[in-house]
Amino acid sequence: MNNVAIDWWSTFLGDKEAEAAYEAIKDCKISQGVITEKLEHRIAESVGAQYCVVVPSGSMGLLLSMIAIGISPGDEVIVPAVSWSTTYFPLQQYGLKLKFVDIDLETLNYDLSMLKSAITSKTKMIMVVNLLGNPNDFDVINSFIKDKDIFILEDNCESMGAEYRGRQTGTFGIISTFSTFFSHHMATMEGGFVTTDDEELYHVLLSLRAHGWTRNLPQKNHVSNKSNNWFEESFRFVLPGYNIRPVEMSGAIGIEQLKKLPKFLRERRKNAKLFVELFRDHPDFIIQKDIDNSSWFGFSLIIRPSSKLKRQTVITKLQKNQIECRPIVTGNFTRNHVMKYFDYKIHKELTNAEYLHENGFFVGNSHDSIEEEIRFLAKCI
Numbered sequence: 001m002n003n004v005a006i007d008w009w010s011t012f013l014g015d016k017e018a019e020a021a022y023e024a025i026k027d028c029k030i031s032q033g034v035i036t037e038k039l040e041h042r043i044a045e046s047v048g049a050q051y052c053v054v055v056p057s058g059s060m061g062l063l064l065s066m067i068a069i070g071i072s073p074g075d076e077v078i079v080p081a082v083s084w085s086t087t088y089f090p091l092q093q094y095g096l097k098l099k100f101v102d103i104d105l106e107t108l109n110y111d112l113s114m115l116k117s118a119i120t121s122k123t124k125m126i127m128v129v130n131l132l133g134n135p136n137d138f139d140v141i142n143s144f145i146k147d148k149d150i151f152i153l154e155d156n157c158e159s160m161g162a163e164y165r166g167r168q169t170g171t172f173g174i175i176s177t178f179s180t181f182f183s184h185h186m187a188t189m190e191g192g193f194v195t196t197d198d199e200e201l202y203h204v205l206l207s208l209r210a211h212g213w214t215r216n217l218p219q220k221n222h223v224s225n226k227s228n229n230w231f232e233e234s235f236r237f238v239l240p241g242y243n244i245r246p247v248e249m250s251g252a253i254g255i256e257q258l259k260k261l262p263k264f265l266r267e268r269r270k271n272a273k274l275f276v277e278l279f280r281d282h283p284d285f286i287i288q289k290d291i292d293n294s295s296w297f298g299f300s301l302i303i304r305p306s307s308k309l310k311r312q313t314v315i316t317k318l319q320k321n322q323i324e325c326r327p328i329v330t331g332n333f334t335r336n337h338v339m340k341y342f343d344y345k346i347h348k349e350l351t352n353a354e355y356l357h358e359n360g361f362f363v364g365n366s367h368d369s370i371e372e373e374i375r376f377l378a379k380c381i
Helices: 015-026 034-047 058-069 085-093 112-118 138-144 199-209 230-234 248-279 311-320 337-341 351-359 371-380
Strands: 051-055 076-080 097-101 123-129 151-155 175-179 192-196 285-287 298-303 344-346 360-364
Touching: 015 248, 034 051, 034 192, 034 248, 051 058, 051 199, 051 248, 058 085, 058 151, 058 175, 058 192, 058 199, 076 085, 085 097, 085 123, 097 112, 112 138, 123 138, 192 199, 248 285, 248 298, 248 371, 298 351, 311 360, 311 371, 351 360
Parallel strands: 076 097, 076 123, 097 344, 123 151, 151 175
Antiparallel strands: 051 192, 175 192, 285 298, 298 360
């Protein structure tokens, strides 16, 4: 929302980040190194995970994660019908078969009854997306896969800092991915990271991220018998890896941003409290139901079936009042032309995803107080 100007430089990025980035460049600390490693340790501690691997984007983290866990092309993966494109593209690019499952109109996460019925003996993985800051009901989801050889990969790119039963999201999957794109909860401009509690997966991720070589692995690791000869280990390749190392400048910015994250989250939740007060039980709109402790990426509104409002009328009015809005992520992703490149199936019907696609939109949240903007939004619609 932008009817009142927001000073992004002072409330989001600032002099500390600029100074840190400059120092990294001045000291010729360019590609992944000690600054990135420092950020990784601090993120792991902050999130509550054993290990963290910083990457250039959340989608690259997802691609690395799939390769690290050993899922094979052709394997069936369950995905929600509503999410951002980078939830799906790495899966398609790796040759997986996607099964799209409907969402719940209130939480915007999985329709749990549909998810349960979608799980079969062919299911290898469930992609659990915490949408727009809202955690999933992991107790219920874990009950579905109890005693089954199915693992969770958690897409937490929109939900940094969200909590479920006192535990941060991004710690429920065997591997979890995050994004630090500039519009997210904390920013390294472009960027992201992966968390896991599995030491072997951590070592595989370290090697895959940097050419598949051994150079960045600890002396004792699960990937190779690493010698003490630095010369031999400089260019020794053990996995078919990638070059998706982050730059130290982003790491330096991330260290400063992580210090601000608790304040950012407080302000987002404070803004959300007002939004919920103004729109709870609204006769025309369904708003997102917080499962536990959302980090409120943004504020979704879905026109109720009983309402006479038309979405285009609402969008036009918002635009006239200089209030920015967007579709709720991608809407029903299967409506996109890009699906012709996918190996996929749709589980039963995507009734709620379809309704959201035609009747939903969302407006942004902020790291700063936007009380005036939220009240203006309520007045407009």
